[in-house]
Amino acid sequence: MSAEDSIAARLARVRGQIADAARAVGRCPDGVRLLPVSKTVPAERLREAIAAGVRRFGENKVQEAREKAEALADADPAWVIIGHLQTNKVKYVARFAAEAQSIDRLEVAEALDRRLQREGRGIDVMLQVNTSGEASKYGVDPAHAQGLLSEVARYDSLRMRGLMTLAVFSEDRERVRACFRGLRELRDRLQQTAPEGVALEELSMGMSGDYDLAIAEGSTEVRIGSAIFGARPTP
Numbered sequence: 001m002s003a004e005d006s007i008a009a010r011l012a013r014v015r016g017q018i019a020d021a022a023r024a025v026g027r028c029p030d031g032v033r034l035l036p037v038s039k040t041v042p043a044e045r046l047r048e049a050i051a052a053g054v055r056r057f058g059e060n061k062v063q064e065a066r067e068k069a070e071a072l073a074d075a076d077p078a079w080v081i082i083g084h085l086q087t088n089k090v091k092y093v094a095r096f097a098a099e100a101q102s103i104d105r106l107e108v109a110e111a112l113d114r115r116l117q118r119e120g121r122g123i124d125v126m127l128q129v130n131t132s133g134e135a136s137k138y139g140v141d142p143a144h145a146q147g148l149l150s151e152v153a154r155y156d157s158l159r160m161r162g163l164m165t166l167a168v169f170s171e172d173r174e175r176v177r178a179c180f181r182g183l184r185e186l187r188d189r190l191q192q193t194a195p196e197g198v199a200l201e202e203l204s205m206g207m208s209g210d211y212d213l214a215i216a217e218g219s220t221e222v223r224i225g226s227a228i229f230g231a232r233p234t235p
C-alpha cells in the first residue's frame with residue numbers, strides 16, 4: 001500500500017478484501033459490514049471518506065468524536081463509540097452518537113439510559129466482552145455476560161444489537177482466532193437464554209491486522225482504521 005493512495009482507493013481495496021475473506025469461508029460478502037475507524041484522523045480528511053460513500057465512523061474517544069461530529073455536522077455521518085466509556089462522558093454520547101459498542105458494565109448502561117431518556121433518544125448498543133482474559137483489556141468477563149445482558153435489556157433507550165471484542169494482540173494467529181471463536185460461541189449460548197426481543201445479531205470483531213480470522217469465525221462487522229486511513233502516530 002503506497003502512502004499516496006487516496007482514501008477512496010484504500011476503501012475500495014479494503015471492501016474487496018473483506019468480500020474475498022467472506023467468500024473464502026463460504027459466507028455472503030453482504031453479511032460483513034465495514035466500520036471505518038477514524039480515531040486520530042482529522043475531520044477534514046474524513047470528508048474524503050464521506051465522498052467515497054462512508055456514512056458511519058468508529059471513534060474510541062468521546063471528546064474527539066464530539067468535535068468531529070460538530071465539524072462534520074453538515075454531512076451528518078453516524079458516530080459509533082468503540083472505546084472505553086466513562087460514566088461522566090455518557091451525557092455527550094447521548095447527544096450525538098448513533099451507537100455505542102463498548103458497554104461493559106451496568107453502571108455505564110444505567111447512566112447512558114438516563115441521559116438518553118432526557119434527550120428523548122435511543123441508540124444501538126453492543127456488549128464489549130473481554131475474550132482474551134488480559135487485564136489490560138476492557139470488556140465484561142464472558143462468565144458475567146449473561147447477567148449483564150439481562151440487566152441492560154431492561155433499558156428502553158438501548159437497543160441491544162450484539163457483542164463486540166478485541167482479540168489478543170499476538171503474532172500467534174491461533175490465539176487471535178480463539179478470541180473471535182470465543183465471542184461467537186458466547187453469542188450462541190446467550191441467544192438461548194436472551195430476554196425477549198434481544199436478537200444479538202451482530203458480532204463486531206476484526207481490525208486491520210486480523211479481520212480475515214474474524215470473518216472466518218462469523219464477524220458481521222469489522223472495525224478497520226489503519227488499512228483505510230494509514231498508520232496512526234504512536235502515542
Ligand SMILES: *Cc1c(COP(=O)(O)O)cnc(C)c1O
Pocket residue numbers: 037039060082083166206207208209223224225226227
Ligand atoms: C483503533 C481501533 C480499531 C481499528 O484498528 P486498526 O488496527 O487501525 O484497524 C478497531 N477497534 C477498536 C476498538 C479500536 O480502538
